[in-house]
Amino acid sequence: MEQQLLVFVTVVDKQNFSRAAEALHMTQPAVSQYIQMLERNVGTKLLNRNNKYVRLNKAGEIVYHHAKEILGLYTKMKNLVDDLTNTATGELSIGASYTFGEYVLPHIIARLREQFPLIKPTITIGNTHEIEELVNSNQIDLGIVEGEIKSKKLYIEDIAEDFMYIIVSAKHPFIKQEDLTLKALQEETWIVREQGSGTREATEGMFGKFQFSPKDMMEFGSTQIIKESVEAGLGVSLLSHWVIHKELKLQKLNILKIKGLPVIRKFSLVTPSTKFQTKASEIFIKLLRDKEGYDII
Structure with missing residues (x-):
């Protein structure tokens, strides 16, 4: 049922079966099949469709509203369970400008390793421009810099x-x-x-x-x-x-x-604009946002 709801919400959001199939990395016939299965399960048609558009009918509006809630709760449930059952592991590539990288970051890495010993960080030290380029080209997961970031493709958050x-x-x-x-x-x-x-x-x-x-x-x-x-x-x-x-x-x-x-x-955290992050990145960013973590000297 969860996959049926996901496909349905994507079709509605994209207003098109082909675009939904592309977003979901599925074939268009597979998308149509999931929609038909959902309509059979709820006992009625949910979409008005023709060659130009796909729109919700009254029943579809009800299902769409609750489907988004259900998917949100399902995702939250999986994340919470994942936090309990899986230990954070994996590579974490961090770039930092000299001041933060040489004098602050080692203390934060020590806290990270103490709490999550299976995360394996690698650190690249460079000036602000160099770290910006590495994040922009996806060569590192995130950066911490004190200079001005010129790229519009990156997400910037002041942290200290x-x-x-x-x-x-x-x-x-x-x-x-x-x-x-x-x-x-x-x-x-x-x-x-x-x-x-x-x-x-x-x-x-x-x-x-x-x-x-x-x-x-x-x-x-x-x-x-x-x-x-x-x-x-x-x-x-x-x-x-x-x-x-x-x-x-x-x-x-x-x-x-x-x-x-x-x-x-200001010191700023610089990450790619994508909303997707590894669990190791999420954990490290939480430590960065913990202001007590900077009371180190």
Whole structure:
């Protein structure tokens, strides 16, 4: 009966036997047979049809209304039973930009493996543009990025906020100064990430907001190298609070108190626009949405 109802609802929604057959990956005669079986079961005709259209009659309207409810309940029942009887398993490919991937994601993966040890995650680290391309081409299941996503084919959901601060070495002369402005750092060497990075995008956004143009910049492709360079006194940088947490505790880096800061940006979950997801993906996304999961440092 469930298959008969599914075929019937699809025919009504598509308003055509051929389109319904295509959607269901069935032949048109098979679709017609299921409709005839359903009409025999309920004891009356349900559809008015000709060569141009398929429409519900009064009896069909009643069956259609309840069929959608029945199918919805049946699907929910199967999902609940599946959750009880099947352990989540399988591959899960995750892409993340550097900040989230290197400093936040390992903690969430640890929670995932603790609760669902048969899920096998693989992680790809890249800048926002690279992760967007991988999700877009279906090479990974999902991505977490902090930069702007340009593709209209992807589903984007904000999942966390990131606070970014200007950092300097522990011996920098501005450490104890209050009410600094960004202009005070005009003569500093700014150490920034490469183009395409979400951190670089946030840095340039800050420059634009304060109409600030540094006289000297160095571009590095690694956040770790930037931290080491700032610690060595080579310059200043704008980095996430997640990235600099340990160095602040060890007093190797310091945050400057700049008016108008910190910069606040969003981390976003990026998935293909299709509504279908593996069970492993669904479980991981639930962990991402659990805000307690970001209280990790």
